[in-house]
Amino acid sequence: MSDERTAVRERAEAVLRRLAGDGARLRDDQWRAIEALVVDKRRVLCVQRTGWGKSAVYFVATALLRAGEPGGGTRSATEESAATGPAGAGPTVIVSPLLALMRNQVEAAARAGIRARTINSANLDEWDAITAEIHDGAVDVLLISPERLNNPEFRDTILPRLAATTGLLVVDEAHCVSDWGHDFRPDYRRLRTFLANLPAGTPVLATTATANARVTADVAEQLSTDASGRLGEDALVLRGPLDRESLRLAVLDLPNPTHRLGWLADHLDGLPGSGIIYTLTVAAAIETAEFLTARGYAVASYTGQAEDADRRAAEQDLLDNKIKALVATSALGMGFDKPDLGFVVHLGAPPSPIAYYQQVGRAGRAVEHADVLLLPGAEDEAIWRYFASLAFPPEDQVRRVLDALDPDRPMSTQALEPIVDLRRARLELMLKVLDVDGAVRRVRGGWVATGQPWVYDEARLRRVAEARTAEQRAMREYAATSTCRMRFLRECLDDPEATDCGRCDRCAGPWFEADVPAQALDAAGAFLGRPGVPVPVKKLWPTGLEAVGVPLKGRIPPAEQTLPGRAVGRLSDLGWGDRLRALLGPDAPDAEVPAELVGAVVEVLKDWAHGAEPWPRRPVGVVAVASRRRPRLVRSLAERIAAVGRLPLLGAVVPVGEEAAGGAWGNSAQRVRGLHGTLEIPSELAATVAELDGPVLLVDDLVDSGWTMAMAGRLLRQSGAPDVLPLALAVAG
Structure with a gap:
């Protein structure tokens, strides 16, 4: 030298x-x-x-x-x-x-x-x-x-x-x-x-x-x-070699979310130091933190939807060892630096072994031993499929945006939403890729076209999608492997020096017991079995509707709004998610509402009437949102609610014309555009509603964008309903 x-x-x-x-x-x-x-x-x-x-x-x-x-x-x-x-x-x-x-x-x-x-x-x-x-x-x-x-x-x-x-x-x-x-x-x-x-x-x-x-x-x-x-x-x-000598990797295969949450509540004290509990969804992070707090643990949730000040406070509490764990989504996936982090637990598997390696790498940087535990769930793959659906859009949707953009007149993302049926995050991702490719440019006020030629690289997008599928398959293989887990992860990262670690549950034998005490299992079951999530009120119309022929803009008049509503659960919930997805999934048959869900709806109604945030007045009648896809389910749900509540079933808001565009993956502007003029109140129902002296309970199966409930409720309010209370089996997301 x-x-x-x-x-x-x-x-x-x-x-x-x-x-x-x-x-x-x-x-x-x-x-x-x-x-x-x-x-x-x-x-x-x-x-x-x-x-x-x-x-x-x-x-x-x-x-x-x-x-x-x-x-x-x-x-x-x-x-x-x-x-x-x-x-x-x-x-x-x-x-x-x-x-x-x-x-x-x-x-x-x-x-x-x-x-x-x-x-x-x-x-x-x-x-x-x-x-x-x-x-x-x-x-x-x-x-x-x-x-x-x-x-x-x-x-x-x-x-x-x-x-x-x-x-x-x-x-x-x-x-x-x-x-x-x-x-x-x-x-x-x-x-x-x-x-x-x-x-x-x-x-x-x-x-x-x-x-x-x-x-x-x-x-x-x-x-x-x-x-x-x-x-x-x-x-x-x-x-360099990617072994992490301090990490002990393990997988525990438990039958359902109740067992996983009960196991965690019973064993969290035994995990070394403080750590991170990762979940796949925001709802799961919030639920898990709430349950563990109720069981006496000092924990905090950490998601991308939280306020920055709240995230900062949660980070600092973990750094200062004031809490046992952060319950986090992948928003905490990169860069959080706490060298003495003693454990990482995953409630649900990430879609890639590489992403998993990255997240577990938060632990054990300055301690001799750190425990890394994966608790996979049957619902993981449904969540992977949802996130995979947010990939780069098909060419016709991309071309629609490119055709709409002008080189001299910027258009905001909100103004583009009525033109293409993509949710905000996916539309912004697409525009960023087009910007990098030179086809569009972000300027003050929005986006403009550059006029440069652009080719949709379908072959590359297909190869990337195939690589993602292979990663998901590898993650399933990691959970089931009989060989060294650290070696498996290192080989996924093409580490040429990958060897057996001698520390994981495959090399050294398992050290976590799968048994969950009855008390912990009962507590988790009771917590996850609680039905009831809010359905928020729509107060503003999406931007840009007038440009596509829908004469709605600005604030929705209070006299045309629904009241806040309720649903049994979210499709992403740890507790009700599996049961609701089985009933409302795209391949689920149309059938009578199960007795179990009727009981849950009754509990929701009881809490709505007498809980911390009760409805202002008891409903005086039930109206269904007639469904094209699940008519039997929605009709039977409305009938059972009317019977249990001893309320008259007044009728249904019915679809007319073509099926509404947009859906669970579409944006609000497209959903409103598709629904406008496709819902109708039959004259007999309108006459009945006009004579009511109390709220209508508006019943549907699934709230995805929320606009079906909002627009059906608007029609009822315009027909004279004093108030509308939305009630659904599930909320998407």
């Missing part, structure tokens, strides 16, 4: 000690990455296990680059402790996917004397001040979310100047760049523009713990591509 490189390594070791303690030493591949970035100004891809120290690489490299040209002479202690200097490189820009990761990294940077700031959706009021600090050279590290890269104001005013002065670009969780990856995010593809605008010789570091050989090759190729699209110098790929 040359004298210059020896001096750089000595300085790198000194920065690492400030970051991680006096006993810290650089791993060989950590040094190779730092050397390539600081001395050779190369592009580097690190594929290394969680806890290996990828963040140390970019913080050490930042300190060296900001301090000035490496190896230029002897420095004093004061100079060596400084993070910046007048001769140093520009700030490091870290593209990071989650706010939790950003907050952890800002704190880690401070330990090394590195001044880090972040620009994201949660601190809009600080953007101007942070931008000024960047221009003044007072920021060593700027963390931004990938979504910022295509925010019009950020992209057009801040990003060009930032790219021109960046000293090091870091792409964290780089598997998100690849649509072959388990967590592809189209905003990451905007990094191509950032890379193209970097000054020549600017080093780039991409890091991930979860990239198989295909994803690694894809990301490395993107790193090696220059502004003109040609391949330049190959990126240096540093790939």
